[in-house]
Amino acid sequence: MARDALLSQPHARAALLHGGIVWRLARESITNDNVLIGPTEDVFMHGDVLQTENLEFWDDKLTDQDIDVSCGVYKVFTGMF
Numbered sequence: 001m002a003r004d005a006l007l008s009q010p011h012a013r014a015a016l017l018h019g020g021i022v023w024r025l026a027r028e029s030i031t032n033d034n035v036l037i038g039p040t041e042d043v044f045m046h047g048d049v050l051q052t053e054n055l056e057f058w059d060d061k062l063t064d065q066d067i068d069v070s071c072g073v074y075k076v077f078t079g080m081f
Helices: 002-007 010-018 020-026 032-036 064-071
Strands: 047-051 056-060
Touching (some): 002 064, 010 020, 010 032, 010 056, 010 064
Antiparallel strands (some): 047 056
């Protein structure tokens, strides 16, 4: 299943931080221990930054596509916009 493949990736810990239905669906695959470990080594590829005047705070983040996959969204292109 596509969701299981996504949630097996290290940065998928962000799904539990996301909240809502994404959090609920991720609970089946990811433990709280994964979240408590902190940002993964891939944080600079799959992450987001909060910058202050002197500091940067990085954490893992899901893309919109990751969220769609975790929720089972299907996109059907019909040729219409």
